[in-house]
Amino acid sequence: MATPYRLRAARPVPPASAAGVLGPHVRSYYAAATRNVVWAAAPFVLLLGYGVWLAHQGMLAHWFNSNFSAVAVTALFVMAIVLIVYTSAVGGGELLRVHANGILDLRAGPRAVRWDEIQSLTVKGLDDPQGSVRHVLHTVDGATLAFGPSIGGVQDLVEEIRARMTEHRLPDVRARIAEGSVVSFGAVTVSEAGVSVGTRVVAWDALADIEAEAGELVVRDAQGVRVASAKLEEVPNAFLLAEMARERRTR
Numbered sequence: 001m002a003t004p005y006r007l008r009a010a011r012p013v014p015p016a017s018a019a020g021v022l023g024p025h026v027r028s029y030y031a032a033a034t035r036n037v038v039w040a041a042a043p044f045v046l047l048l049g050y051g052v053w054l055a056h057q058g059m060l061a062h063w064f065n066s067n068f069s070a071v072a073v074t075a076l077f078v079m080a081i082v083l084i085v086y087t088s089a090v091g092g093g094e095l096l097r098v099h100a101n102g103i104l105d106l107r108a109g110p111r112a113v114r115w116d117e118i119q120s121l122t123v124k125g126l127d128d129p130q131g132s133v134r135h136v137l138h139t140v141d142g143a144t145l146a147f148g149p150s151i152g153g154v155q156d157l158v159e160e161i162r163a164r165m166t167e168h169r170l171p172d173v174r175a176r177i178a179e180g181s182v183v184s185f186g187a188v189t190v191s192e193a194g195v196s197v198g199t200r201v202v203a204w205d206a207l208a209d210i211e212a213e214a215g216e217l218v219v220r221d222a223q224g225v226r227v228a229s230a231k232l233e234e235v236p237n238a239f240l241l242a243e244m245a246r247e248r249r250t251r
Contacts, residue, residue, distance in 0.1 A: 018097065018099060018104045018110070018112055021101075021102075021112050021114075022099035022100065022101045022102040022103070022104060022112055022114065023099050023100030023101040023102075024099060024100050025097055025098075025099055026097075026098045026099055026100060027097070027098045027160075028094050028096070028097050028098075029094070029095055029096040029097075029098070029151050029152060029153055029154070029157055030093060030094050030095060030151075030152050031093055031095055031150060031151070031152065032149060032150055032151060032152040032154075094106055095107055095150075095151055096147075096151065096157065098157070098160055101114055101115060102114035102115050102117070103161070105145055111143070111145075113137075113139055113143070113145070115164040115165070115167070115168050116168050117139050117140050117141070118137060118138075118139060118140075118161070118164075118165055118168075118169075119138045119139055119140050120137070120138045120236035120237050121135055121136070121137050121138075121158070121161055121162065121165060121236065121237060121239075122135070122136050122138075122186075122233065122235075122236040122237075122238075123135050123136075123232055123233060123238075124136050124146075124233055125148075126215040126232060126233060127215055132148060132149065133148070133149070134146050134147060134148035134149075135147045135148075135154075135158050135161075137161065138236075162239045165237065165239075165240070166239065166240060166243055169237070169240060170240055170243060170244070173190075173240060173244070174244075177190060177191060177192055178192070180192065185235050185236060185237055185238065185240070185241055186230075186234045186235045186236050187217075187230040187231065187234040187235055188217065188230055188235050188238075188241060190241065190244065194206070194207065195207060195210070195219055195228070195241070195245075197219060197228035197229065197230050198228070198230075200227065200228045202219055202221065202227055202228060204248045205248075206221050206222055207219065207220075207221065207222070207245055207248065207249070208220045208221055208222045208223070208224060208245075208249065209224075209242075209245055209246075209249070210238075210241050210242045210244075210245040211242065212232055212238065215231065215232055215233075216229045216230065216231060216232055217229060217230050217231075217232050217235045217238050217241070
């Protein structure tokens with residue numbers, strides 16, 4: 001069945017009104033410092049290069065004979081160093097804000113997403129030779145947000161989203177399984193019978209753990225033997241599966 005045509009588009013939320021939609025502001029995430037330090041260091045490198053050129057031309061002493069020139073060059077050096085130190089510590093501009101009831105993406109929109117509006121979170125790029133791992137978030141209204149290394153502290157952000165999604169989505173998964181439904185996690189399905197990967201079904205009482213290993217979701221039995229696996233990129237909300245396995249194991 002085709003996706004229904006939307007008569008109303010999702011409206012961006014001004015940052016000033018985000019608290020009314022998402023609750024109190026908890027934390028901000030900024031552009032990763034490593035990328036911005038290069039730009040911050042550029043004025044310093046250019047100024048240093050200009051000084052070396054003046055010295056090579058025998059004009060450096062003449063340049064500093066002027067009080068104005070000496071003060072101006074010193075001020076530029078100090079400003080460049082301050083910019084490098086600040087950028088190294090803080091990074092670039094603000095990209096995302098975590099609120100008590102959701103996140104505000106300032107990169108485009110801005111767009112507000114409540115925790116209960118998040119449908120799935122999937123890791124991508126695990127086999128990328130450049131190491132550009134990113135996490136892709138899908139909302140219930142079809143929007144997609146991606147979080148990658150350009151965000152400073154992105155792993156903390158992902159952990160926060162996982163914790164909130166576990167809080168909001170796991171009770172529903174438990175209820176559906178208890179009612180006899182089969183719940184799909186992409187390449188993996190779960191039911192009261194256990195965890196199914198392809199044609200392999202592992203009963204809950206025979207299951208020891210579900211974990212990530214070398215880009216795969218690995219299912220291990222009570223003896224710790226690997227009995228089934230799937231590509232992690234093909235298993236949205238894999239962390240919910242791991243949490244369910246932990247719950248079943250501690251019963």
